[in-house]
Amino acid sequence: MVTSSITALRKARRQEQLVSKRLLREDTTAEEGGQDGAEIVPDPLSEDEVKSMMFSMVMGVLKVLELLRGVQRGSEDRKRSLSCLRWALRNKETQQKFVRLEGSIRTLIGLFTSSLADMQMEAARCLHELSHSSDPAVAEACLPVTSYLLTYLSGHSVEFTELCLYTLGNLVVESEAVRKQLLPQGVIPVLASCIQSPHEAVLEGLGYVLSQLLQAKEAPTEIIPLVLDSVLPQHMLRLVCSGLKAGIGAAVEFAWSLHYIICSHTANTALLSLGALPALTSLLLDLASEIPEDAPEGLELLICPVLRCLSNLLAEETGCEVQIQDERLLIALFLILQCFLQQHPFIIQECLWLLNNLTADEHFFCSALLSLDLLPALLQLLPCSQMASVLVLTILCNIAEKGPAYCQQLHQQPALPLLLPTLALPDPKVVGQCLELLHLLFLHWPEAAADFVRQGGHQALEQHQSIPELQERAQALLDIIGQPLGASAFSPCHAMLSAFS
Amino acid sequence: MPARKCPPPASRSAGCACALAPPPSRAMLSLPPGLRRRLREGPSSPPAPPASRAPLPSPAPPFAFAPRRLRLGPHHPLLEDGDVHRHLYLQGVLSSLAEVAEKPKVSEFSCHISGCCQAFDTLEGYEHHYNTLHRNVCSFCKRSFPSGHLLDIHILEWHDSLFQIMAEKQNMYKCLVEGCAEKFKSSKDRKDHLVTVHLYPADFRFDRPKKVKSGPKHVSSPKKQGGSMPMDVSMETSEQFQVDPMEIGPSENMEIPQPAASPGPSVPEERLYKSRIPSTICFGQGATRGFKGPRKKV
Ligand SMILES: [Zn+2]
Ligand SMILES: [Zn+2]
Ligand SMILES: [Zn+2]
Numbered sequence: 001m002v003t004s005s006i007t008a009l010r011k012a013r014r015q016e017q018l019v020s021k022r023l024l025r026e027d028t029t030a031e032e033g034g035q036d037g038a039e040i041v042p043d044p045l046s047e048d049e050v051k052s053m054m055f056s057m058v059m060g061v062l063k064v065l066e067l068l069r070g071v072q073r074g075s076e077d078r079k080r081s082l083s084c085l086r087w088a089l090r091n092k093e094t095q096q097k098f099v100r101l102e103g104s105i106r107t108l109i110g111l112f113t114s115s116l117a118d119m120q121m122e123a124a125r126c127l128h129e130l131s132h133s134s135d136p137a138v139a140e141a142c143l144p145v146t147s148y149l150l151t152y153l154s155g156h157s158v159e160f161t162e163l164c165l166y167t168l169g170n171l172v173v174e175s176e177a178v179r180k181q182l183l184p185q186g187v188i189p190v191l192a193s194c195i196q197s198p199h200e201a202v203l204e205g206l207g208y209v210l211s212q213l214l215q216a217k218e219a220p221t222e223i224i225p226l227v228l229d230s231v232l233p234q235h236m237l238r239l240v241c242s243g244l245k246a247g248i249g250a251a252v253e254f255a256w257s258l259h260y261i262i263c264s265h266t267a268n269t270a271l272l273s274l275g276a277l278p279a280l281t282s283l284l285l286d287l288a289s290e291i292p293e294d295a296p297e298g299l300e301l302l303i304c305p306v307l308r309c310l311s312n313l314l315a316e317e318t319g320c321e322v323q324i325q326d327e328r329l330l331i332a333l334f335l336i337l338q339c340f341l342q343q344h345p346f347i348i349q350e351c352l353w354l355l356n357n358l359t360a361d362e363h364f365f366c367s368a369l370l371s372l373d374l375l376p377a378l379l380q381l382l383p384c385s386q387m388a389s390v391l392v393l394t395i396l397c398n399i400a401e402k403g404p405a406y407c408q409q410l411h412q413q414p415a416l417p418l419l420l421p422t423l424a425l426p427d428p429k430v431v432g433q434c435l436e437l438l439h440l441l442f443l444h445w446p447e448a449a450a451d452f453v454r455q456g457g458h459q460a461l462e463q464h465q466s467i468p469e470l471q472e473r474a475q476a477l478l479d480i481i482g483q484p485l486g487a488s489a490f491s492p493c494h495a496m497l498s499a500f501s
Numbered sequence: 502m503p504a505r506k507c508p509p510p511a512s513r514s515a516g517c518a519c520a521l522a523p524p525p526s527r528a529m530l531s532l533p534p535g536l537r538r539r540l541r542e543g544p545s546s547p548p549a550p551p552a553s554r555a556p557l558p559s560p561a562p563p564f565a566f567a568p569r570r571l572r573l574g575p576h577h578p579l580l581e582d583g584d585v586h587r588h589l590y591l592q593g594v595l596s597s598l599a600e601v602a603e604k605p606k607v608s609e610f611s612c613h614i615s616g617c618c619q620a621f622d623t624l625e626g627y628e629h630h631y632n633t634l635h636r637n638v639c640s641f642c643k644r645s646f647p648s649g650h651l652l653d654i655h656i657l658e659w660h661d662s663l664f665q666i667m668a669e670k671q672n673m674y675k676c677l678v679e680g681c682a683e684k685f686k687s688s689k690d691r692k693d694h695l696v697t698v699h700l701y702p703a704d705f706r707f708d709r710p711k712k713v714k715s716g717p718k719h720v721s722s723p724k725k726q727g728g729s730m731p732m733d734v735s736m737e738t739s740e741q742f743q744v745d746p747m748e749i750g751p752s753e754n755m756e757i758p759q760p761a762a763s764p765g766p767s768v769p770e771e772r773l774y775k776s777r778i779p780s781t782i783c784f785g786q787g788a789t790r791g792f793k794g795p796r797k798k799v
Contacts, residue, residue: 337530350579350583
């Protein structure tokens with residue numbers, strides 16, 4: 001993956017146009033692509049070729065009928081025509097031609113609902129290829145299929161159910177029309193009964209459908225209420241939390257589903273009353289204590305949404321934080337940071353977000369962070385990225401804001417030598433937060449101000465006097481440190497006056 | 502755990518969005534010793550936080566810091582890289598050949614259901630066949646249904662002798678959608694409901710209207726057909742198929758657009774020959790089979 005395409009993905013996400021789909025195929029990348037995994041797409045077929053393919057598909061079925069009385073085993077012939085179609089349908093143009101061809105989808109439905117078991121499977125694979133199309137028109141051509149996909153979810157083989165689920169999940173994210181149709185067709189009750197399946201592969205596919213549904217823009221008003229009215233939330237929570245013992249694939253999907261529910265902020269009371277907070281907390285502890293020392297493949301895919309769920313649940317005004325006064329949560333966060341820092345740096349901001357929410361109002365977590373001696377590790381994260389810097393500084397502010405005893409410890413650790421280089425950074429947001437922190441330190445622990453001056457802080461502040469959004473605060477701090485030490489001039493009142501003088 | 506369940510190595514090593522973010526100084530994070538042990542030990546009694554509970558002055562301008570728990574919506578920039586990582590994970594998932602190859606080949610065996618002799622060489626193939634043809638089979642008329650729910654409704658409507666009597670007094674036709682409690686006077690009313698309320702296709706294959714008025718008694722167990730029909734592509738051999746229950750019409754015609762036999766540039770394009778598959782052919786679940794379903798062993 002080259003940088004430019006990552007940039008493109010970030011941009012697409014910012015424009016809310018990042019559409020993710022999953023593709024189940026039997027064959028490997030090695031078989032169909034180069035070593036870099038680039039997929040080989042078949043050449044587009046002409047309109048006539050598409051027609052002829054449909055024709056031979058139908059003829060294949062007819063041939064079976066001729067042989068009906070005699071042949072018992074699967075004829076390779078009939079299957080071949082459908083697998084040719086499936087292969088051809090990997091091409092976007094062929095997909096578009098196929099759905100425009102009159103009766104094509106109906107034919108696939110006919111095969112899909114037939115009891116020719118292998119034809120049914122091939123038809124499902126064709127539909128799955130279509131669902132992967134990036135052309136919304138192709139997804140909408142599949143509208144007549146959705147009621148059948150739902151009808152067939154309850155039985156049949158794991159492989160078939162899986163195909164139906166991923167096809168649904170792909171269609172759902174591509175087209176609002178599909179979603180609008182699936183809801184009255186009863187997708188939520190069907191998923192609610194399907195979630196009791198013992199098959200991990202089915203559960204993973206089901207979680208995929210849910211996660212795709214729940215991130216729809218209309219989800220907070222149209223979909224989440226239906227999900228909350230079903231048995232789904234308790235099962236989702238159970239499956240996320242059993243992720244380490246049962247299947248991690250399913251746990252990942254349900255964790256993202258929970259994240260989409262929780263970040264909509266429409267359902268959190270319901271989730272809290274299901275015990276989501278203690279359950280996810282204990283999952284995070286388990287995850288952290290079981291991380292292998294080397295490379296924990298894929299674990300970040302579960303950890304990330306779990307962190308998000310916890311952070312957003314903590315942001316609810318419910319006093320729920322009292323339930324999780326457990327310092328091990330901090331240990332878990334830092335172990336996770338240590339583990340993923342290099343390979344998946346995005347986890348840094350996700351962890352720091354939670355750390356902020358834990359320390360914002362809680363003396364308990366501020367104090368535990370200091371007594372566990374985690375401050376040096378927190379300070380090491382300061383230069384990771386702009387976002388990390390602001391978050392680390394904010395967490396330090398959370399601690400400093402708790403009063404003199406906390407500021408004394410920050411001063412002893414020592415935090416100041418690391419703040420000075422931060423002041424030299426070109427980013428006003430980072431510097432601004434750093435100024436806030438210095439203010440709290442000087443306010444509650446004047447010795448810190450004296451030390452700051454000794455370390456050359458005066459000059460570091462002066463360079464910001466010309467930057468509009470920083471100059472007032474820089475000047476106010478200069479005024480404070482300009483005071484002789486011990487002159488109790490740190491009242492907010494004085495700071496304000498000096499700032500406006 | 503099958504290979505597919507893990508994110509593919511390709512997207513792992515090269516695909517992570519953040520692997521490309523300029524890495525300033527991201528050395529290993531050094532942590533105090535013994536953290537893992539403390540994590541496993543269980544909760545310890547927390548040390549008392551330093552006692553300075555007196556309300557502290559709130560910051561005065563120009564300072565503005567106040568501790569705040571952040572509540573982030575789905576599109577917040579902080580979540581950007583994590584979302585991209587998730588996207589790459591989803592896009593990269595492949596069923597590997599290794600997984601397919603893992604399916605143990607067994608020596609060829611036949612379906613054990615009497616009258617069905619289809620042969621298989623994988624258990625998966627057999628599982629799918631069994632669930633497609635034999636799992637939800639009506640023991641009275643041997644029809645196969647895609648779900649237990651549809652089978653239950655079928656049995657009630659077609660083989661419960663009280664049904665017709667009851668149906669004259671009250672609404673007895675249950676909605677086909679699981680989770681919907683509506684009942685209707687007739688299958689026609691139900692169909693209207695399916696189409697208008699549940700947005701089902703008007704030709705939903707499992708809600709075929711009756712073609713001939715006929716009591717359930719007439720749908721007697723077929724005797725002759727099916728024994729040699731392993732697939733449900735059935736031939737319509739008797740009138741009886743015309744009396745079809747709520748769905749599964751073996752007599753259904755499937756319209757299939759059919760291009761000219763030798764497609765080429767010279768073929769008049771928009772001209773699709775509507776060929777009708779003979780009415781004897783059914784693509785639906787309408788096959789009547791001669792074997793006994795699992796619900797009722799005979
Ligand atoms: Zn069989
Ligand atoms: Zn029956
Ligand atoms: Zn209904």
